[in-house]
Amino acid sequence: xxxxxxxxxxxxxxxxxxxxxxxxxxxxxxxxxxxxxxxxxxxxxxxxxxxxxxxxxxxxxxxxxxxxxxxxxxxxxxxxxxxxxxxxxxxxxxxxxxxxxxxxxxxxxxxxxxxxxxxxxxxxxxxxxxxxxxxxxxxxxxxxxxxxxxxxxxxxxxxxxxxxxxxxxxxxxxxxxxxxxxxxxxxxxxxxxxxxxxxxxxxxxxxxxxxxxxxxxxxxxxxxxxxxxxxxxxxxxxxxxxxxxxxxxxxxxxxxxxxxxxxxxxxxxxxxxxxxxxxxxxxxxxxxxxxxxxxxxxxxxxxxxxxxxxxxxxxxxxxxxxxxxxxxxxxxxxxx
Amino acid sequence: xxxxxxxxxxxxxxxxxxxxxxxxxxxxxxxxxxxxxxxxxxxxxxxxxxxxxxxxxxxxxxxxxxxxxxxxxxxxxxxxxxxxxxxxxxxxxxxxxxxxxxxxxxxxxxxxxxxxxxxxxxxxxxxxxxxxxxxxxxxxxxxxxxxxxxxxxxxxxxxxxxxxxxxxxxxxxxxxxxxxxxxxxxxxxxxxxxxxxxxxxxxxxxxxxxxxxxxxxxxxxxxxxxxxxxxxxxxxxxxxxxxxxxxxxxxxxxxxxxxxxxxxxxxxxxxxxxxxxxxxxxxxxxxxxxxxxxxxxxxxxxxxxxxxxxxxxxxxxxxxxxxxxxxxxxxxxxxxxxxxxxxxxxxxxxxxxxxxxxxxxxxxxxxxxxxxxxxxxxxxxxxxxxxxxxxxxxxxxxxxxxxxxxxxxxxxxxxxxxxxxxxxxxxxxxxx
Numbered sequence: 001x002x003x004x005x006x007x008x009x010x011x012x013x014x015x016x017x018x019x020x021x022x023x024x025x026x027x028x029x030x031x032x033x034x035x036x037x038x039x040x041x042x043x044x045x046x047x048x049x050x051x052x053x054x055x056x057x058x059x060x061x062x063x064x065x066x067x068x069x070x071x072x073x074x075x076x077x078x079x080x081x082x083x084x085x086x087x088x089x090x091x092x093x094x095x096x097x098x099x100x101x102x103x104x105x106x107x108x109x110x111x112x113x114x115x116x117x118x119x120x121x122x123x124x125x126x127x128x129x130x131x132x133x134x135x136x137x138x139x140x141x142x143x144x145x146x147x148x149x150x151x152x153x154x155x156x157x158x159x160x161x162x163x164x165x166x167x168x169x170x171x172x173x174x175x176x177x178x179x180x181x182x183x184x185x186x187x188x189x190x191x192x193x194x195x196x197x198x199x200x201x202x203x204x205x206x207x208x209x210x211x212x213x214x215x216x217x218x219x220x221x222x223x224x225x226x227x228x229x230x231x232x233x234x235x236x237x238x239x240x241x242x243x244x245x246x247x248x249x250x251x252x253x254x255x256x257x258x259x260x261x262x263x264x265x266x267x268x269x270x271x272x273x274x275x276x277x278x279x280x281x282x283x284x285x286x287x288x289x290x291x292x293x294x295x296x297x298x299x300x301x302x303x304x305x306x307x308x309x310x311x312x313x314x315x316x317x318x319x320x321x322x323x324x325x326x327x328x329x330x331x332x333x334x335x336x
Numbered sequence: 337x338x339x340x341x342x343x344x345x346x347x348x349x350x351x352x353x354x355x356x357x358x359x360x361x362x363x364x365x366x367x368x369x370x371x372x373x374x375x376x377x378x379x380x381x382x383x384x385x386x387x388x389x390x391x392x393x394x395x396x397x398x399x400x401x402x403x404x405x406x407x408x409x410x411x412x413x414x415x416x417x418x419x420x421x422x423x424x425x426x427x428x429x430x431x432x433x434x435x436x437x438x439x440x441x442x443x444x445x446x447x448x449x450x451x452x453x454x455x456x457x458x459x460x461x462x463x464x465x466x467x468x469x470x471x472x473x474x475x476x477x478x479x480x481x482x483x484x485x486x487x488x489x490x491x492x493x494x495x496x497x498x499x500x501x502x503x504x505x506x507x508x509x510x511x512x513x514x515x516x517x518x519x520x521x522x523x524x525x526x527x528x529x530x531x532x533x534x535x536x537x538x539x540x541x542x543x544x545x546x547x548x549x550x551x552x553x554x555x556x557x558x559x560x561x562x563x564x565x566x567x568x569x570x571x572x573x574x575x576x577x578x579x580x581x582x583x584x585x586x587x588x589x590x591x592x593x594x595x596x597x598x599x600x601x602x603x604x605x606x607x608x609x610x611x612x613x614x615x616x617x618x619x620x621x622x623x624x625x626x627x628x629x630x631x632x633x634x635x636x637x638x639x640x641x642x643x644x645x646x647x648x649x650x651x652x653x654x655x656x657x658x659x660x661x662x663x664x665x666x667x668x669x670x671x672x673x674x675x676x677x678x679x680x681x682x683x684x685x686x687x688x689x690x691x692x693x694x695x696x697x698x699x700x701x702x703x704x705x706x707x708x709x710x711x712x713x714x715x716x717x718x719x720x721x722x723x724x725x726x727x728x729x730x731x732x733x734x735x736x737x738x739x740x741x742x743x744x745x746x747x748x749x750x751x752x753x754x755x756x757x758x759x760x761x762x763x764x765x766x767x768x
Contacts, residue, residue, distance in 0.1 A: 042469055044490065045497035104486070111486040114421040117690060142686065242490035249487075269485040 041252055044243040049213065053237035054227045064175035065335075068284050070186040071294055072334035073302035080136030088296035089134055092165055097140045100127045101154045101164035101288075104145035105242040107265030108319045109170050112145075119143050122261075123168045125315040126188060126287065126307065130166065133303045147239050149219030155290050156181040166300070167288035170262055172221055177288070184286035185300045186332035188307070191259035192279035193222060196266055198248065203255060205277040209233040212254035215244035222257045225280060245270065259283045264323040284330070301332065308332070352553065353767045359546050360760035364753040366542060367565065370535040371749015374576065377532045378742035381583065384525045385735035389728055391451060392518040396595075397724060398444035399514040400602050401437060402463065403507040407609035408713075409434035410499045413474050414616035417492050418693055421482055435471055442467070445510060453517060459510040466502050470495055489620055496617060508606075515599060522595070525734065526587045529580065536576075539752065540569050546756075550763060561759015565752040572748040579741045586734035593656045594727025598720055600651040604666070605716045607634045607647065612709050615677060619684065619693055628681065635674050643671030651719070658726060659719045666715035672708035 075084075083089035092098055102123055103110035109121040128138035144164050146154050151171055154164045170191070171177075173184045195214075197203045206214075210231030216222035218237040226235040236253050238244055244256040245266045256263065261283075263275045287304075289297050308329040316327060348354030409431055416427035442463055449457045473495035480488030543566045550559050611634035614627040640646035644667045652663050676695060684692035691700070698706035 042466075042473065042494060042498045044494045045501075105489055107486050112489070113484055114417075114481045114486075114488070115484050117420055117693065143689070240490060242487045243494070245487045246490045246494055266487075269480065269483075269487050 041250070043252065044238050044240075044246060046218070046239050047236065047243070047247075048218070049236040050234055051227070053218070053235040054223045055219070064178050066333065067173045067175045067178050067184065068187050068286070069333045069335035070184055070286070070301055071297045072336050073298050073305060075298075075302070077133055077299075077302050077306065080133060083134065084295075087299075088165075088293040089299050093134055097142045098127070098131045098134060098166065099142050099144060099164045100130075101144050101146040101151065101167040101169055102127060103169045103241075104143075105240045106170060106262055107242075107269055108323075109262065109265060110168075111265075122189070122315050122319045123170065125311070125318075126304075127166070127168050129307045129311055130168075130287075130300060130303050133299075133306075147219070148217035148241070149239070151219065151288060152177055152180050152182055155288050165289070165296070170259060170285055171288050172259075172283045173286040174221065181291045182288045183291050183294060183297050184288060185297060186304055186334065187284040187286050187330045188304055188312070189261065189285040190330045191261040191283040191285060193225070193258060193281045193283050194260045194263060194275050194279060195277045196248065196256040196258075196263040196273050196275055197254065199272050199274050201254070201274075201276075203276060206233065206255075206257065206280060207231050209255055213252070215247050215253040215256045216258055217241050217244065220258065221281070221283070226257055241266070248273065260324065261285075261320065264320065268323060301334075304332065353764055356760055356764050356767075359549070360757055360764070363539070363542050363546055363565070363756040363760075366535065366539050367569070367749050367753035367756060369749075370532070370539050370569075370572070371746040371753070373532050373535055374572065374745030374749060375742045377529050378576070378579075378738055378745060381525055381529075381580075382735060382738040382742060384521050385583070385587070385731055385738065388518065388521050388525065388731050389735065391448070392514070392521055393595075393724065393728060393731075395445055395448045395453075396511075396514045396518045398441040399507070399511040400598075400720075401441035402445060403504065403511055403602075403606055404609065405434040405438035405441065406467075406499065406503055406507055407606060407613065409438065409474075410496055411609050411612040411616060413477075413495065414492065414613055414620055415697060417477065417481060417489070418616055418619055419697060421484060423478065431474075435467075438463075438467060445514070448514070453513070455513050456510055459506040459513070462506040463503060463510070466498060466506075470498050470503060473498065492620060493617070496613065504606075504610075511602070518595065519591075522587055522591055526584045529576075532576070536569065536573050540566070540573070543569060543752075543756075546760075550760075554763065554766075559759045559763070561755045561757070561762065563755075563759075565755030565759065568748040568752040568755060572745050572752075575741060575748075576745060579737050583734040583737040586730045586737065590727045590730030590734065592654075593658065594723050594725075594730060597651060597654040597656075597659055598723035598727065600647060600654055601663075601716050601720045601723065604638055604647045604651060605713065605720070607638045608670075608709070608712055608716070610634055611638065615680070615696055618681075619689070619696055631677065635670075635677070639667065639670040639674065643667055643674055655719070656726075659722045662715045662719035662722065666712050666719065669708045669712035669715055673712055676706065676708055 078084060078089075081093070083093045102119060103121075104112045104119060106121070110119060110123040111121055112118070113120045127141055127143070131141045132138040134140070144154070146164070146167070146169065148169070151167045151169055154167055157163070167182075171184075172191075173187060178184065195203065195206060195209075203209060203212075206226070206229050208231075209229070210233060212233050213236050214226045214233040215236045215238060216226060218239060223235045223237055226233050233255075236247065238247065241256075241258060241262055244253065244258075247253045248256055249270060256266065257280065260275055267273050267275060287300055289300065312329040321327070345358065349358055412427055412431040412434060416423040416431060419427060442460065445456065446460050446464075449460065473491050477488045477491035477495060480491060543562060547559060547562050547566070550562070551557050611631050614631040614634065618627040618631065636646060638646050639648050648663065648667050648670060652660065652667070655663050680692045680695040683689075683695060694700040695706070698710075700706055
C-alpha cells in the first residue's frame with residue numbers, strides 16, 4: 001500500500017512545491033509541505049515475508065529413526081599428522097587445511113571480531129579442535145562464511161554453494177537434512193528454540209504473536225514452525241540471523257524465533273531485548289559432513305568425545321555461561 | 337473583408353504602379369520578417385549555448401557528482417568497516433566528504449527543478465528523502481562495530497542494499513535525465529536553421545527578380561535602394577553562415593572533446609566504484625551474497641579482459657590529446673587493480689583472510705601498486721575535469737561567434753526593407 005501511494009504523493013508534493021516556489025499558483029492555497037513521501041521501510045537485502053518465506057518441505061521427513069544417533073568412533077584418535085591411508089582425513093591432511101563452513105555474524109557462536117579481525121565463538125572452537133586433531137595445529141583451517149540456507153548445499157555438492165569438509169554453524173540435526181544427504185556428528189550442544197522480543201513487549205509465548213511479524217534466517221527450521229502456529233504469525237525470512245536483530249531494532253519485526261543460544265548472543269548485543277517463552281523445540285547441534293565420508297564422521301565423533309572431556313566446558317565458560325547459566329556437554333548417542 | 341481584398345489586389349496587379357506597390361510591400365515585409373526570424377533564431381541559439389554553459393553543464397556535473405559521491409561513500413564505508421573496530425581517520429574523512437558533496441550537489445541539481453526540469457523532481461526527492469536514512473544506517477553499523485558487535489555488519493549490508501536499490505538508481509535516473517537534456521540542447525544549438533534559410537533565399541531571389549523587372553521597365557540598370565537591400569541581405573547571409581558554421585563547429589568540438597568523453601568516463605567511474613564496493617563486501621559479508629561475480633562482471637565492463645578494453649577503450653577512442661594521458665594512466669591502474677584483486681581472491685580462497693583484507697585495503701607493504709583503485713579513480717577524475725573544461729571552453733567559443741549576430745541580422749533585415757521601400761518608392765513617384 002505504501003509503495004503504491006508513494007509516486008502519487010511525491011508528484012503532488014513536488015507540484016505543490018514547484019508552484020509555491022515559482023509563485024504562479026492560480027489558486028491561493030498554501031503549498032502543503034507536510035505532504036511528503038511515505039517511505040517504504042529500508043529492509044535487509046533478500047528479505048522475504050509471508051508464505052513465500054516458508055520453503056515447501058519435502059514429505060516423509062520424520063521417519064528416519066533418531067537422527068541424533070551418529071556413527072560411533074571405531075578406533076582411538078590417530079596421532080595428528082598420521083591419518084589412516086585413503087581416509088577422508090588423509091585427503092584433508094594432504095590439502096594442508098580443513099575447509100569449514102561457519103557463521104561470521106552470530107555473536108558468541110561464529111562471528112568476526114572487529115577488534116581482532118578473527119572469527120571467534122563456540123562453533124569456531126569446535127572447528128579448531130578438529131583441525132588440531134588432524135594437523136596438530138588448530139589454525140590449519142580455511143573458514144568459509146556461509147548462510148543458514150547454504151549449509152546443506154555446502155555438503156551435498158551443489159556447485160552454487162561453497163563446498164566444505166564440515167559445517168559447524170549452529171546446525172540442528174534433523175531427519176530432513178539427513179535425507180538431503182547430510183551426515184551428522186554426535187550432538188555437541190543442546191539448544192532450545194525460543195523467542196527474542198524487546199523489553200517493553202508483552203509477548204510471553206508464540207501464541208501471542210498472531211498476525212505479528214516473526215523473523216528467522218532463510219533455510220532455518222524456525223520458518224515452517226512459525227507458519228504452523230495456530231495464531232498465524234507472519235514469518236519473515238532474511239539471509240543472516242544478524243539481519244533479524246537489525247529488523248527487531250528497527251521495529252520491523254515483533255520477535256525473532258530461534259535457538260536460545262543464538263538469542264543469547266543477540267541479547268548481549270542489545271540490552272533492550274529479552275528471551276521469552278517456553279521451548280518451541282529442542283535444537284540439538286551437530287557437525288554436518290558429507291554422506292560419502294562416514295570415516296570422517298567417526299573420526300570427528302572421536303574428536304568430540306575428547307572435546308567433551310577437555311575443552312567443551314572451557315569454551316562454554318568463555319562464550320555462553322555468563323548468559324545461559326551453568327551447563328555441561330550433552331551425552332553422545334550412537335546408532336551402532 | 338478578405339473577399340474584397342483579393343479582387344482589389346488582382347485589380348492593382350494589372351497596372352504597373354500597382355504591381356510595383358505589391359513588390360515593394362512584399363519585399364519589405366519579407367526583409368523585416370527575415371530580420372525578425374533571424375533575431376529570434378540566432379538569439380535562441382545563443383541563449384541555448386549560454387544555458388549549456390551556465391545551467392546544463394553545472395547541473396549535469398552535479399548529477400554526476402551525486403552518483404560518484406554516493407557510490408564512493410558506500411565503498412568507503414565498507415572499507416572503513418573492514419579496517420576494524422577503529423575506523424582509520426582517512427577513510428572516515430573520505431566518507432564524510434562524500435556525504436557532504438552528495439548533499440551539496442543535490443542542492444545544485446534541485447535548482448534545475450525551478451528552471452523547468454520537472455522530470456528531475458522525482459529522483460531528487462527520492463535522493464533527498466533517503467540519503468539521511470542511509471547515513472543513519474552507516475552510523476548504526478559503525479556504533480555496533482566499535483563495540484565489537486557483529487550486528488554492525490548487518491547494518492552495513494542493509495545500508496548497501498538501500499544504496500543499490502534506491503539511491504544509486506535514483507542518482508542514475510537523474511544523471512540520465514540531465515544528460516539527455518544537455519545533449520538535446522547541444523543538438524538544438526547545432527541544428528540547421530531551415531526557416532531562416534528559406535526566408536533568406538526567398539528574400540534574395542525576390543530582390544534579384546525585382547531588379548530584373550525594374551531594369552526591364554525602366555532604362556536604369558541599377559536601383560540604388562534595391563542594391564543596398566541586396567547588399568544588406570548578402571552581408572546577413574554571409575555573416576550568419578560564417579557565424580553559425582563556426583558556432584556549430586565549436587559545439588560539436590565541445591561534444592567530441594568534452595561531454596562525449598565525460599559521459600563514457602562517468603560510466604567507467606560508476607562501474608569502478610560499484611566494483612570496489614563489491615570487492616569490500618566480499619570480505620565483509622563472506623559467503624552471503626555473491627559479490628565476487630558482480631565484481632568480475634564490472635571489471636570486464638570497465639577494462640575488458642586485460643584492463644585496456646571495455647569502457648576504457650571506448651574512452652580512449654573518444655579522447656583527444658588533452659584527455660588521453662589520464663585515460664592511459666587509468667588503464668594501467670585498472671590492470672594493477674584487477675591483478676591485485678586476483679591476489680586478494682586467491683588469499684581469501686586459500687583461507688588467509690587477514691592477508692586478503694590487507695591487500696584489499698592497500699595496507700600490504702608487499703604491493704607497491706596497492707593504491708591502484710584510488711589511482712584509477714584519480715586518473716578518471718582528472719580526465720573528467722579536463723573533458724568538462726574542454727566542453728565549457730568550446731561551447732563558450734561557440735557562443736562568442738553568435739554574440740552580435742542576432743541584432744546584426746535584424747538591423748540588416750530592416751536596412752534591406754528600407755532599401756526596398758525607398759528604391760521602389762522612387763520609381764513609383766515617376767508614375768504620378
